[in-house]
Amino acid sequence: MLNYDTLLSDQVKKMKPSGIRKFFDLAAMMEGVISLGVGEPDFQTPWTVRKAAVDSLERKRMVYTANSGMADLRKEICHYLNRKYHLTYHPENETLVTVGGSEAIDLAIRATVNPGDEVLIVEPSFVCYKPIVELMHGVAVPISTKLKNKFKLTPEELRSHITERTKMLILPYPNNPTGGIMTREDLEAIAEVLRDTNILVLSDEIYSELTYGRKHVSIAEIDGMWERTIYVSGFSKAFAMTGWRLGYVCAPEPIAKQMLKIHQYAIMSAxxxxxxxxxxxxxxxxxxxxxxxxxYNRRRRMLVDGFNRIGLTCFNPEGAFYMFPCIRSTGMTSEEFCETLLQEEKVAVVPGNAFGESGEGFVRVSYAYSLKHLQEALVRIERFVQRHQGENQCEQ
Structure with missing residues (x-):
């Protein structure tokens, strides 16, 4: 018998399974569950987009593309970023089409992080950053953001975590799971801390189109930041194209060149x-x-009002399609809350600690579901909270 334990990568064995998928899989095995766990738009991909795909099939346009992606698509990405966010990238040597935004994140980290390098990760945040850093034998350093600051990264928090070994800051705004955003003023304060350093920024802006009341600003647009920023985005969220698995990354040529090499060998083309x-x-x-x-904005307003009314303190998120209500008033941990809610009321949400330790005491609720779906879920959650409400308060 083979001893698989000795054959498998030690680093991979240390990795924990995604906390998001755990509750999604549990919900899928139960009847009558309302799942608010996965960040997947409930809208259909726009018809003109679907038609373009059908046309490509009918015209038998199914051969491999260039490793970096079709030239026309790279040009269109650069044009889009310029007209939307005033960002200027060259389609030939600064733009790479990837298999989802997830591959773009992986490429950015693998192309830059050496063993022992410290990578600052704003938390709570998406679950993939830390494991990828650790696969490269880098050191993931969480920066815990706070409810009282609307989960924004402050310059003081950033400055206090920088050391001589800091290689990169991962800046994920609009934020998954909190829905927090960074304004131009917020980003300028962060840029002031970074300007005289040799620190890169991996800016994950996959939710950039999904903001409410404020136009998204990229840190790459801030003076002095373009040269150090790796810009990641994609089509899954804004265009309801999750299953199409398409993203992109833009970066200065010396960085993009190294990412392309990894992409060539690992993926070849999107x-x-x-x-x-x-x-x-x-x-x-x-x-x-x-x-x-x-x-999404209609759903957002309804849920914010609903959670605050039933006693789960929830700040008003300004981006993405997530709520991050505090559940400490129930006296439960995040995982206890989610497991018990699923068993008693058949509503699936994700524990906040799946997104980092600073997410403990919160849960993530996706509102990428129909209003009717959300209203029924809120009724069930209110019933649950009334049974379990305690006297604990959410720390600000």
Whole structure:
């Protein structure tokens, strides 16, 4: 018998499974569950985008593309970023089409992090950053953000975590799971801390189109930041294209060149059909995206009011499609809350500590679901909270 324990990577064996998928899988095995756990838009991919994919099939345009992606798509990405966020990238040597934003994040970290390098990760945040850093034998250093600051990174928090070994700051705004954003003023304060350092910024802006009341600003637009920023985005969230698995990364040529080498060997090229569809998404779907944003905004307002009314303190998120209510008033841990809610009321949400230790005492609720779906879930959650309400307060 083979001893698999000795054959497997020690670093991979240390990795914990995703806390998001755990509750999604549990919910999938139960009847009558309302799942608010996965960040997947409930909208269909816009028809013009789907049609472009069908046309590519009918015309038999299914061969491999260039490793970095179709030239027309890379040009369209650069045009889109310029008209939306005033960012200027060259399509030939500063833009790479990837298999989802997740591959873009992986490439950015693998191309830059050496063993022992410290990577500052703003938390709570998406679950993939820390494991990828550790796979490269880097040191993941969490920076815990706070409810009282609307989960924004402050310059004081950043400054206190920088050492001579700091290689990168991962800045994920609009934020998953909190819905927090960074304004231009917030980003300028962060830029002031970074300007005289040799620290890179991995800016994960996959939710940049999904903001409410404020236009998104990229840190790459702030004076002196373009040269040190690796910009990551994709099509899953804004264009309701999760299963199409298409993202992109833009960076200064010396960094992009190294990411492309990894991509060539690990992936080769992103799906051809999805690339044809993405060109149309960028060119023609601004109005479709705005319709989705308007609907998310209605759901957001309803849920914020509802959670605060039933005693789960929830700040008003200004981006993405997530709520991050505090559940400390129930006296439960995040995992206890989620497990008990699922068993008693058949509502699935994600424990906040899945997104870092600073997420303990909170849960993530996705509102990428129909209003009817959300209203019924809120009724069940209120019933649950009434049974379990304690006297603990959410720390600010």
């Amino acid at each position: 799906p051809t059909l999805s690339q044809y569809a993405a060109i149309v998404a960028l060119r023609e779907c601004d109005q479709e995206v705005q319709k989705m944003v308007d609907e």
